[in-house]
Amino acid sequence: MIARLAAAAALIGTQAQAVDFYFCWEGANGYTMTGQMTVNPAALSQPLLTEADVTQFRIAGYLDGLLIGKWDMQTRDADATWQLHFDPLRGAFLTPDELGLGVSQAWNANGDADDCGNPGFGFNLGNYAQDFCLNGVWIEQSGMPPETPFLVSPTPVSPICEIYAPTS
Structure with missing residues (x-):
């Protein structure tokens, strides 16, 4: 009986562990972004995850491999733009066309990518482009077409x- 309870407790503990997703976006002209999001495992059974299902989220932007800015949901301002749509089955961030929205991802950057603060950094996936906001300015040269997929990984x-x- 005690062995069964211990096994059940171990299983519950394993199932309760948060799930991490890592991602990388390749923009134009040497711009890239890495990120990590942590999701409650119970939310993974949903067909669509939003910012409400994410417990941790952070991004870092680069130009030619050099860090140009960071943002995370834990230190965000109350009025910061924060919108996320993720398909856990496909492991993909959804585009505006897939959702019928003008903007499907707004991570400290609105649809105009001009509200990330100064200093500040943000990413926007809208119906015009995927691009950066840096220090309150839209970085047009970072842009990619809105339907461009980007890498999502468990590592x-x-x-x-x-x-x-992974190393052992």
């Missing part, structure tokens, strides 16, 4: 979108 990724090999 960390580098600023040039390579998956780090």
Whole structure:
């Protein structure tokens, strides 16, 4: 009986562990972004995850491999733009066309990518482009077409979108 209870407790403890997703976006002209989001495992059975299902989220932007800005949901301002749509079955961030929205991802950057603060950093996936906001300014040269997929991985990724090999 005690062995069964211990096994059940171990299973519940394992199932209650948060799930991490790592991602990397390759923009134009040397711009890239890495990120990590942590999701409650109970939310993974939903067809669509939003910012309400995420317990941790952070991004870092780069230009030619050099860090240009960071943002995370834990230190965000109360009025910061924060919108996320993720398909856990496909492991993909959804685009505006897939959702019928003008903007499907707004991570400290609205649809105009001009409200990330100064200093500040943000990412926007809208119906015009995927792009950065840096210090309150839209970085048009970072832009990619809105339907461009980007890497999502269960393991960390580098600023040039390579998956780090797990070590033992």
